[in-house]
Structure formats: C-alpha cells, structure tokens
Amino acid sequence: MSEAKTVESRPYHHGDLRRALVDAARRLLEAEGPSALSLRAVAREAGVSPAAPYHHFKDKAELLDAVAQEGWDILDTQMMEAKRDADGPHQLTALGIAYVCFARDNPALYRVMYDAARDKEMLPDDVQKNEDSAYCQVRNTMIAQGANPANETHLELATIAAWCAAHGLAEMAGFKQFEHLKEELGGERQFLEAVLEHVGLFTSAHREC
Amino acid sequence: MSEAKTVESRPYHHGDLRRALVDAARRLLEAEGPSALSLRAVAREAGVSPAAPYHHFKDKAELLDAVAQEGWDILDTQMMEAKRDADGPHQLTALGIAYVCFARDNPALYRVMYDAARDKEMLPDDVQKNEDSAYCQVRNTMIAQGANPANETHLELATIAAWCAAHGLAEMAGFKQFEHLKEELGGERQFLEAVLEHVGLFTSAHREC
DNA sequence: TTCATATCTGAGCGCTGTACAGATATCTTG
DNA sequence: CAAGATATCTGTACAGCGCTCAGATATGAA
Structure with a gap:
C-alpha cells in the first residue's frame, strides 16, 4: 500500500496489482531462483497480503503462467x-x-x-x-x-x-x-x-x- | 514397525529402511505423480515417522537422488x-x-x-x-x-x-x-x-x- | 448520496521440510 | 553373558507454504 503511483489507469486500490505481482515474481525469480518463487513471497515483494493475489489469479499456477x-x-x-x-x-x-x-x-x-x-x-x-x-x-x-x-x-x-x-x-x-x-x-x-x-x-x- | 520381514540381512530395527523408502517413493511416484512425492508422504507410505528418513538421507534432495x-x-x-x-x-x-x-x-x-x-x-x-x-x-x-x-x-x-x-x-x-x-x-x-x-x-x- | 461491487486484509487450516530430545533396538566389548 | 556404546526410530515442534473465507475498505454506478 501507500506508494500509489500516479498512473492514469488505476482501476482500483493498488493501481495494477496484477502487473505488480508479475513484475515482483520476475524480480524474485532473477534474484533468488525458481525455488524462492512462492506465492507468499511474491505478495510480500509486491507489498500486499498473502491473499491479495487470489483476486487476480485463480492459483499459483496461473500466476506462473503469466510469468x-x-x-x-x-x-x-x-x-x-x-x-x-x-x-x-x-x-x-x-x-x-x-x-x-x-x-x-x-x-x-x-x-x-x-x-x-x-x-x-x-x-x-x-x-x-x-x-x-x-x-x-x-x-x-x-x-x-x-x-x-x-x-x-x-x-x-x-x-x-x-x-x-x-x-x-x-x-x-x-x-x-x-x-x-x-x-x-x-x-x-x-x-x-x-x-x-x-x-x-x-x-x-x-x-x- | 510390526511387519518385520524375515530377511537374513536386517541391520537394524526396520530391516532396510533406506531401500524401503526408495521403493515407497517410486510407488508413490508412479501412483500419484511427482507433485505427491513429499518426504512425509514417502515416510507414511513406508510406515515410519516423518523424521525417520533423515537417518538415511541428508535431506529430501538426497532421497530423490537415490530414486x-x-x-x-x-x-x-x-x-x-x-x-x-x-x-x-x-x-x-x-x-x-x-x-x-x-x-x-x-x-x-x-x-x-x-x-x-x-x-x-x-x-x-x-x-x-x-x-x-x-x-x-x-x-x-x-x-x-x-x-x-x-x-x-x-x-x-x-x-x-x-x-x-x-x-x-x-x-x-x-x-x-x-x-x-x-x-x-x-x-x-x-x-x-x-x-x-x-x-x-x-x-x-x-x-x- | 446511496448502493453494489471489486479489492484487499487478517486469521486460520492442513500441509510441507527439517530439527531435536528422548526412547529403543542392535552391535561391540569385556 | 552382561554392560555400555551406537545406530535407529518416535514425538513434538517450528516456520513457511498454498489456499479459503469472513469482514473491512475503496471504487464506480445509480
């Protein structure tokens, strides 16, 4: 939360959490390798609660699909x-x-x-x-x-x-x-x-x- | 425990737990696929406690190496x-x-x-x-x-x-x-x-x- | 302004890998 | 055969995991 970027299209609370999650996942992937790529770690990296990703991806596999x-x-x-x-x-x-x-x-x-x-x-x-x-x-x-x-x-x-x-x-x-x-x-x-x-x-x- | 098979070489308590664990792992692998292959599931399949495998394999990766x-x-x-x-x-x-x-x-x-x-x-x-x-x-x-x-x-x-x-x-x-x-x-x-x-x-x- | 809806949080469930203390069975030595 | 050393296994525990759900909150539509 907090750092709401000044983007013109800010559909809801976060801005574009889906995008942010995929980016966070790729950052983690590069920094820590595939084994560190847990859904919770991605949420942490994006600064949201562990349950937040489930409003944008059905499950972990779907997030990884996007990546x-x-x-x-x-x-x-x-x-x-x-x-x-x-x-x-x-x-x-x-x-x-x-x-x-x-x-x-x-x-x-x-x-x-x-x-x-x-x-x-x-x-x-x-x-x-x-x-x-x-x-x-x-x-x-x-x-x-x-x-x-x-x-x-x-x-x-x-x-x-x-x-x-x-x-x-x-x-x-x-x-x-x-x-x-x-x-x-x-x-x-x-x-x-x-x-x-x-x-x-x-x-x-x-x-x- | 219990079903101690009448093998001639029974080094210790179980008989040959290392062997039994690898066999259990392969059974699980065939029946349920790679995602079901947890250390605990293997121990369960072999009929021992979750900690028992650690006396034969340093960690999960070492068990999988044997498989x-x-x-x-x-x-x-x-x-x-x-x-x-x-x-x-x-x-x-x-x-x-x-x-x-x-x-x-x-x-x-x-x-x-x-x-x-x-x-x-x-x-x-x-x-x-x-x-x-x-x-x-x-x-x-x-x-x-x-x-x-x-x-x-x-x-x-x-x-x-x-x-x-x-x-x-x-x-x-x-x-x-x-x-x-x-x-x-x-x-x-x-x-x-x-x-x-x-x-x-x-x-x-x-x-x- | 009110209401419906999309989004996010917090707590919680059952699972995981791993650690450790203590119990138990076997091997070794006398 | 007795006794101590050692290898083996259990029970309990901890942090982290994927995922669910009730409730809080922000947004867009009426």
Whole structure:
C-alpha cells in the first residue's frame, strides 16, 4: 500500500496489482531462483497480503503462467532480432543460437516456462498460432532455406526436430560435464554452434550472441 | 514397525529402511505423480515417522537422488537391450527410440531424474564414467557406425547433439500439439522415428518399442 | 448520496521440510 | 553373558507454504 503511483489507469486500490505481482515474481525469480518463487513471497515483494493475489489469479499456477507468457514473448522478440541480423543461409542457426542464449541468460525464467508446459503437457497455444512466435519463425525460416512448404508434414517434423535439439541443448549446455569442451573449442559460443551443427538441420553461422 | 520381514540381512530395527523408502517413493511416484512425492508422504507410505528418513538421507534432495539413480540404471539396461536387439546400422536409432520410450513409459521418474540434474547443473557422474551408461552406449555406437574414435572432440559433440535431441523429444513428444501428427503418421512410434530421422544423426530403424 | 461491487486484509487450516530430545533396538566389548 | 556404546526410530515442534473465507475498505454506478 501507500506508494500509489500516479498512473492514469488505476482501476482500483493498488493501481495494477496484477502487473505488480508479475513484475515482483520476475524480480524474485532473477534474484533468488525458481525455488524462492512462492506465492507468499511474491505478495510480500509486491507489498500486499498473502491473499491479495487470489483476486487476480485463480492459483499459483496461473500466476506462473503469466510469468511464463512474458518469457515466451521475450523469446519471440529476441529470435526475431537474431533472424533480422543474420543473412539468409545462416538464419536458422542464428535462431537456434538465440534460443539457447535466451535460456542461458534467463535460466530461471526458462525453467518456469517449461515447468508450466510439462505440467500441461503442451506448449502455449499461440506458439503455433501466432505467426511471430519462435516456433513459427523456425518453420518459416526453413521454408526460406528451401524446405517445401507444400509438404506440410515434412516441414512440421523438421521444425519439431530442430526445436527438440535446441531445447535439449538449452537445458544441458550449462552442465558441468561439458565445460572442458567449451574451453577446448575456445568459448561457449563455439561449443553451442558445434553441437547445433552436428544436428544437421543447422548450418554454420557467424553472428554474435 | 510390526511387519518385520524375515530377511537374513536386517541391520537394524526396520530391516532396510533406506531401500524401503526408495521403493515407497517410486510407488508413490508412479501412483500419484511427482507433485505427491513429499518426504512425509514417502515416510507414511513406508510406515515410519516423518523424521525417520533423515537417518538415511541428508535431506529430501538426497532421497530423490537415490530414486533418480535407479532411473538411470533402468535406462541403461533398457538401452542395452534395445541395442542388442537391433542390427548394426539401426542401432543408433534403436537407442534413441529406447531413450524416448523410457521417458514416455516413466514420465514421473524421468522428471525426477532431470529435475535433479537441472538443480545440480550436471548429469550423474557415472553417465560419462561407466562404460555401460546410456551416454557411453550412444558414443560407442557412433564409433561402431563409422565415427572416428581418434577425433575425441568431434565424437563427443556428436554424442551430445544426439543426446540433446533425444532429451528434447522425450520431454515434448507427449505434448498435445503433436497429437495430430501422430495420427497422420499412423502411430506414436512413426512420429518418434520421423523426428529423429530429421535430426540427421539417426537413421531409420525397424524395432518395436 | 446511496448502493453494489471489486479489492484487499487478517486469521486460520492442513500441509510441507527439517530439527531435536528422548526412547529403543542392535552391535561391540569385556 | 552382561554392560555400555551406537545406530535407529518416535514425538513434538517450528516456520513457511498454498489456499479459503469472513469482514473491512475503496471504487464506480445509480
């Protein structure tokens, strides 16, 4: 309470508690990691009572869904930028690298995103519906690089294969077992590129992360 | 208490509480899913007080580590069998399919395995040390299929790439988004094979799951 | 100005992981 | 076989969790 910001749209008491809660959650997530992300801690961080969030989210999972959605949006944006900055034949790898780098730079957020997905056994709906989504960007880039858009099934399988490889690498690139390889190859980026190159769907690229 | 089984090795009061706790955990995991796997529930299932587990495990994470270790052992065995039952050129895909099928058939256990890995930011040590581990089986199979064992780095990168793709597919194969593809391709197995084939490192195989 | 409604608080329930003192069973030593 | 050391297990307790609900409070509509 107290610090009611002078925003023009202040629907009710707090201003926009829903927004404030999601922001508080992301702050906590970055500072303390996923295990510290309790509903009560988020409420505390936002300066409200433990019961307040329940007027904006049905339960904890729904709050985390909102946090995860922001993660997907950021991922979409970063991949769009990566694709824009790469030339044609290197765009697919640029997308792959951007994906893995997003996970590396936002490990807690990435985990929240996939914890929600695993619980629901599905990715967010608009991953396949929104044409600007990371998923659709990969699909469209495959078409641009010569895949036959008419063979819908083949195209989708290739997209899924690339997505799976990128997700696996995103989750495991930070594992201690692979540190010696990063040193040997002269850096993390070289390691990521080398692994993606072995996947076959990707080709070598020259774009900083 | 009470039902002291007539085992020859009964070190102390319970018999082998450590063993009983891990078994209870796996029973709970299968019956109720990962979210029901509380230390207290495990103790309850094993018929002991909530504090009893602390004489065998430092904390909850250490109990889950023991559960996860059993998962890795089972995975090793199943992949060994899959490799044995496949002819040379199809062994790598057979390993990949076996990996994904293990995750499909033991989703809760697979999740415990990788939750622990993500927390520690590493796979279990013997994944790379034990020559019979799933990881080493993949590596050795790549050698058998023509990879140059002298080029250690290249070999390791290819193994990691295959592992990442398999892990990504293992986590996402059950997602609702891909159900229509499974139908279209005539079954889950066809879908899994098709995706792995797109990864490039794998080739088509003919082995039931 | 009055009233309905959306928002937030405070207290409370049953659950969790973990700590600790005390009881009990087993192993070891004489 | 007796006695003390030690490992094992119980009971109780504490703080924190997700979530519920009755009641207080601020807002928008009449």
